[in-house]
Amino acid sequence: MDELGNKQELNLDDQNLSSLPEEIGQLKDLKSLSVYKNQLTRVPENIWQLTDLEVLNLADNKFPSLPESIGNLTNLRILDAGHNELIALPDSLAKLANLKFLYLSNNRLTSIKIALENLQGLIYLNVTDNQLSALPEDIGKLTKLMELRLYNNQLKSLPNIIGGLTNLRELHAMNNQLNSIPETIGNLKNLKKLMLQSNQIESLPDSLGSISSLTDLDLRFNNLTGLPESIGNLKKLRFLDLRANKLSSLPANIGNLKSLEKLDLRWNSFQSMPEWFTRLEERGCTIYI
Numbered sequence: 084m085d086e087l088g089n090k091q092e093l094n095l096d097d098q099n100l101s102s103l104p105e106e107i108g109q110l111k112d113l114k115s116l117s118v119y120k121n122q123l124t125r126v127p128e129n130i131w132q133l134t135d136l137e138v139l140n141l142a143d144n145k146f147p148s149l150p151e152s153i154g155n156l157t158n159l160r161i162l163d164a165g166h167n168e169l170i171a172l173p174d175s176l177a178k179l180a181n182l183k184f185l186y187l188s189n190n191r192l193t194s195i196k197i198a199l200e201n202l203q204g205l206i207y208l209n210v211t212d213n214q215l216s217a218l219p220e221d222i223g224k225l226t227k228l229m230e231l232r233l234y235n236n237q238l239k240s241l242p243n244i245i246g247g248l249t250n251l252r253e254l255h256a257m258n259n260q261l262n263s264i265p266e267t268i269g270n271l272k273n274l275k276k277l278m279l280q281s282n283q284i285e286s287l288p289d290s291l292g293s294i295s296s297l298t299d300l301d302l303r304f305n306n307l308t309g310l311p312e313s314i315g316n317l318k319k320l321r322f323l324d325l326r327a328n329k330l331s332s333l334p335a336n337i338g339n340l341k342s343l344e345k346l347d348l349r350w351n352s353f354q355s356m357p358e359w360f361t362r363l364e365e366r367g368c369t370i371y372i
Contacts, residue, residue: 244267
């Protein structure tokens with residue numbers, strides 16, 4: 084305990100620890116605790132009473148679960164429980180109303196059953212590399228969310244209510260089993276990056292053209308046979324990746340996208356280049372075909 088002192092920050096990363104000293108739970112002033120990359124399956128129960136904690140990094144251990152007492156940490160702003168063995172989340176996680184960053188990547192989650200709508204301060208949510216087949220409907224109530232990472236799951240669809248994420252800047256949903264995108268995607272006026280590669284998407288909604296802030300659209304390795312005419316409304320679009328689809332033609336108004344810097348069309352079924360390809364190239368856009 085003497086060497087711990089009255090710390091506000093404690094870093095025990097990569098120490099090959101299989102347990103933590105009980106004394107850590109007596110550090111009442113502790114605001115940041117990181118035990119990243121150890122061999123932990125649990126922590127002393129009194130750690131869940133450190134109510135001044137604002138940052139807790141449990142990533143890259145062997146936690147099979149988190150206790151309900153985690154709900155005591157109501158001042159937490161950042162919780163990283165990624166790269167563990169979690170199969171479910173405690174209901175009390177929804178009590179962490181001050182949480183801004185929540186990392187749950189690389190676990191064994193098949194669903195998210197906590198009341199996400201209670202986490203109204205959340206601006207970043209990462210649930211990548213799990214076994215999720217669906218998202219909870221209340222995810223659309225996270226109106227402050229700016230970045231949502233969903234890739235490497237088994238999602239077959241995105242809920243219509245995702246259109247409620249009006250502050251979202253980045254949506255990463257690649258490497259799932261999506262075959263369509265909801266019409267409400269057009270409500271995401273602040274979205275800049277829409278990453279949908281390596282799904283099974285066959286068509287896109289007309290509302291896509293309403294995402295006026297979009298700069299990056301990645302649709303490679305899908306099953307698209309066409310694009311909506313509204314794509315020509317994406318005046319801020321810089322990068323459009325359409326590799327490895329089933330496209331044989333494109334809306335001509337793509338040629339009017341003055342911000343477009345790169346258009347990747349490789350591994351499709353184009354027989355010829357329309358004249359507007361030349362216009363794009365002449366003003367500096369790189370086209371791969």
